[in-house]
Amino acid sequence: TQLLEQSPQFLSIQEGENLTVYCNSSSVFSSLQWYRQEPGEGPVLLVTVVTGGEVKKLKRLTFQFGDARKDSSLHITAAQPGDTGLYLCAGPMYSGGGADGLTFGKGTHLIIQP
Amino acid sequence: DAGVIQSPRHEVTEMGQEVTLRCKPISGHNSLFWYRQTMMRGLELLIYFNNNVPIDDSGMPEDRFSAKMPNASFSTLKIQPSEPRDSAVYFCASSLVRGGYLDTQYFGPGTRLTVL
Numbered sequence: 001t002q003l004l005e006q007s008p009q010f011l012s013i014q015e016g017e018n019l020t021v022y023c024n025s026s027s028v029f030s031s032l033q034w035y036r037q038e039p040g041e042g043p044v045l046l047v048t049v050v051t052g053g054e055v056k057k058l059k060r061l062t063f064q065f066g067d068a069r070k071d072s073s074l075h076i077t078a079a080q081p082g083d084t085g086l087y088l089c090a091g092p093m094y095s096g097g098g099a100d101g102l103t104f105g106k107g108t109h110l111i112i113q114p
Numbered sequence: 115d116a117g118v119i120q121s122p123r124h125e126v127t128e129m130g131q132e133v134t135l136r137c138k139p140i141s142g143h144n145s146l147f148w149y150r151q152t153m154m155r156g157l158e159l160l161i162y163f164n165n166n167v168p169i170d171d172s173g174m175p176e177d178r179f180s181a182k183m184p185n186a187s188f189s190t191l192k193i194q195p196s197e198p199r200d201s202a203v204y205f206c207a208s209s210l211v212r213g214g215y216l217d218t219q220y221f222g223p224g225t226r227l228t229v230l
Contacts (some may be wrong), residue, residue, distance in 0.1 A: 042222055044221070045218050101147055
């Protein structure tokens with residue numbers, strides 16, 4: 001099983017600030033996903049990155065997949081209280097894709113204070 | 115269209131009792147996954163099914179855990195006997211796997227299990 005480490009574990013910042021959270025592994029992943037989870041709910045997919053070096057934007061969120069496909073980052077510009085949540089990165093449990101269970105990082109608990 | 119449905123949403127039971135968690139995946143999805151989430155260990159895959167067939171159950175912690183998927187619209191996760199260390203939030207997720215790349219998994223709201 002391939003392991004994913006996320007940092008920081010907790011992050012509390014003021015509204016309007018920028019932030020970056022990281023997802024790292026010693027293993028190569030065919031793809032990585034980022035999920036956001038709110039209290040009392042299941043994770044919801046934000047993005048899937050597939051190609052090394054790929055950058056995807058989702059409004060104020062920018063996701064990057066490392067060139068070597070061992071790491072990924074999530075950058076939030078001008079954070080808002082609605083961005084508060086648990087951000088999880090996930091990759092296929094084994095080297096393949098398709099019908100594969102996910103291995104998750106432990107997540108970054110993000111709090112945006114008004 | 116309804117999302118993944120899980121029941122019950124909360125379960126409190128005493129050690130030694132049998133617990134059954136239920137999941138109805140999104141209609142048309144061909145893969146179903148059971149995960150467990152705790153503060154210490156995060157979100158862990160327990161077992162997953164493809165076309166109702168168990169593919170990988172290596173994440174099932176012990177023989178006390180069992181899962182079934184008798185048809186495409188229903189799955190159960192059973193713990194017998196339950197222990198306090200089984201306390202966690204259990205998520206079911208479903209996906210339409212088309213092969214070749216990582217597909218989107220849709221998670222249910224989870225069942226919060228407390229074993230006293």
